[in-house]
Amino acid sequence: MxxxxxxxxxxxxxxxxxxxxxxxxxxxxxxxxxxxxxxxxxxxxxxxxxxxxxxxxxxxxxxxxxxxxxxxxxxxxxxxxxxxxxxxxxxxxxxxxxxxxxxxxxxxxxxxxxxxxxxxxxxxxxxxxxxxxxxxxxxxxxxxxxxxxxxxxxxxxxxxxxxxxxxxxxxxxxxxxxxxxxxxxxxxxxxxxxxxxxxxxxxxxxxxxxxxxxxxxxxxxxxxxxxxxxxxxxxxxxxxxxxxxxxxxxxxxxxxxxxxxxxxxxxxxxxxxxxxxxxxxxxxxxxxxxxxxxxxxxxxxxxxxxxxxxxxxxxxxxxxxxxxxxxPFKDESLWWQAEIFFREVSKNYKSAKALFEKERQQIQKEWLEKDQILLQNKNTKEEAFTELSKSCLHKHTKKLMEWQYHFRKSKLKNGQFSPLYNYYLDSLNKKVVSLI
Structure with a gap:
């Protein structure tokens, strides 16, 4: 699919x-x-x-x-x-x-x-x-x-x-x-x-x-x-x-x-x-x-x-x-760092997403603008593009940790009655930490 x-x-x-x-x-x-x-x-x-x-x-x-x-x-x-x-x-x-x-x-x-x-x-x-x-x-x-x-x-x-x-x-x-x-x-x-x-x-x-x-x-x-x-x-x-x-x-x-x-x-x-x-x-x-x-x-x-x-x-x-x-098991990759957080957010999607959505949208807008600024300068060197790429990756990793911290600190309760869905997410997590 x-x-x-x-x-x-x-x-x-x-x-x-x-x-x-x-x-x-x-x-x-x-x-x-x-x-x-x-x-x-x-x-x-x-x-x-x-x-x-x-x-x-x-x-x-x-x-x-x-x-x-x-x-x-x-x-x-x-x-x-x-x-x-x-x-x-x-x-x-x-x-x-x-x-x-x-x-x-x-x-x-x-x-x-x-x-x-x-x-x-x-x-x-x-x-x-x-x-x-x-x-x-x-x-x-x-x-x-x-x-x-x-x-x-x-x-x-x-x-x-x-x-x-x-x-x-x-x-x-x-x-x-x-x-x-x-x-x-x-x-x-x-x-x-x-x-x-x-x-x-x-x-x-x-x-x-x-x-x-x-x-x-x-x-x-x-x-x-x-x-x-x-x-x-x-x-x-x-x-x-x-x-x-x-x-x-x-x-x-x-x-x-x-x-x-x-x-x-x-x-x-x-x-x-x-x-x-x-x-x-x-x-x-x-x-x-x-x-x-x-x-x-x-x-x-x-x-x-x-x-x-x-x-x-x-x-x-x-x-x-x-x-x-x-x-196949939880590791230090960006994907797994985000995945564990996203599954926490998914249990209370609307309220949890609202905690960081405005900032997420603003960051994405800034990155799109920075890309255009580099492109508008015909003398931009390869190193400048690489530096933007690295800084965005680093910032996303940092923001994931910040958003997860604020989410857990907020102690939001599950926003929807979906016990089977929540059980499913928990079971996914258990499968990937079983050997750690």
Missing amino acids: CSIFIATPTYTRHQTIILGKNMDGLANEGQALVRIPALHAPENYLTCTHIQIPQAQRTFEILLSRNSQHWGGEMGINEHQVAIACQEVESKVKRGSKSTGLTGPDLVRLALERSTTAQTAMEVITGLIAEFKQTGSNNKAQNTFLIADRKDAFLLETVEKEWAALTIHGFHALSNTFTIEKNFDYSSKNLVEFAQKHKYIKKGDTFNFAKAFGPKSKNTIREQLLQKQAQKADGQFDIRNAITLLSTHHLDQGKFNPSKANYKCACRHATGRMNPYQTNASMVVELRTSQIATTWYTGTSNPCLSLYKPVYIPGNNLYEGLTQVPG
């Missing part, structure tokens, strides 16, 4: 391309943004999640959102300002084995490491699935991708070795469904033949990618939510709108509390066995024609409670091995 969107220059305030994603997963599966350096002395073979493939002659530096279980990541950007986000889609197509081939996160990382443009990234992904096949979390899961660079944006939807792609103009949202229908700009040679051979369409029928390969899905309600929120920007979509969009729930702010959350939310909150998924990280990239891109990343769950911090590429922080990717 996840929510992804892209907005192109005709839709955005500053004529930029904005790509964003909420990365959803099971509670306790944290993510972090890591910087993976370029390599010039490749090994013969590369070990991905399930298989080995030949390594490229050289790879590019990338920023990648990943968890401890994946070699690849769900979203990232490289030194050439190519950004990619992926999602799994449940399809009608059933494969024999779920563990052979490349995963969607594998393909994101490989394409970022090997591409200089969005077009070449699309070619890398389609070439890899043709040669090595793809896999997912189950034997019906396929992968779709939003791919962008400074000038172009593409939607790529895949089924096994077959695919179709569409050039994006304006705003487009995805949420675990196929959205390409009758019209597309590129496709694999045997796409329609594959659909006919396996009886997903009849010979003579007009080919519709989503109708042929995608079952009916309730996830379209999240796509509609994203579209509705984006329309409020009235063609002036910017990073503030992107952050608001990814923090959106299915109920108005005054009516929402996490115990009522469900699959309809863009900002997901896990509530138990029937709704076990939450947004474990959120990321937005703004790609500019002639300037460095800004990557905004929470490094925590719950965008509605978090802060988006700026990161840049090239840069000099967040290197893999130095940035702690959260493990």
Whole structure:
């Protein structure tokens, strides 16, 4: 489960391309943004999640959102300002084995490491699935991708070795469904033949990618939510709108509390066995024609409670091995520091959030303004961008400790009668401290 969107220059305030994603997963599966350096002395073979493939002659530096279980990541950007986000889609197509081939996160990382443009990234992904096949979390899961660079944006939807792609103009949202229908700009040679051979369409029928390969899905309600929120920007979509969009729930702010959350939310909150998924990280990239891109990343769950911090590429922080990717048990990572606090807040969401919401909003506004100030000065050096990134990360860590202190000192009682939800949160915490 996840929510992804892209907005192109005709839709955005500053004529930029904005790509964003909420990365959803099971509670306790944290993510972090890591910087993976370029390599010039490749090994013969590369070990991905399930298989080995030949390594490229050289790879590019990338920023990648990943968890401890994946070699690849769900979203990232490289030194050439190519950004990619992926999602799994449940399809009608059933494969024999779920563990052979490349995963969607594998393909994101490989394409970022090997591409200089969005077009070449699309070619890398389609070439890899043709040669090595793809896999997912189950034997019906396929992968779709939003791919962008400074000038172009593409939607790529895949089924096994077959695919179709569409050039994006304006705003487009995805949420675990196929959205390409009758019209597309590129496709694999045997796409329609594959659909006919396996009886997903009849010979003579007009080919519709989503109708042929995608079952009916309730996830379209999240796509509609994203579209509705984006329309409020009235063609002036910017990073503030992107952050608001990814923090959106299915109920108005005054009516929402996490115990009522469900699959309809863009900002997901896990509530138990029937709704076990939450947004474990959120990321937005703004790609500019002639300037460095800004990557905004929470490094925590719950965008509605978090802060988006700026990161840049090239840069000099967040290197893999130095940035702690959260493990399955509570550790000192930013993700786990925030997670324990967010679960306390969730038991009394409205009153607890009110203790720090005004300051949280003000800090986010200041960071957005500082990013613009650096960009307006054409002589800004790489060190200045790195320093802003480091200072924001440090400040967020500090504020989490302050907010948690004031919250506990306030001694707020549980604001809603949700004993099962509160028990669920407590059980999550017990699972991650059992070995400490």
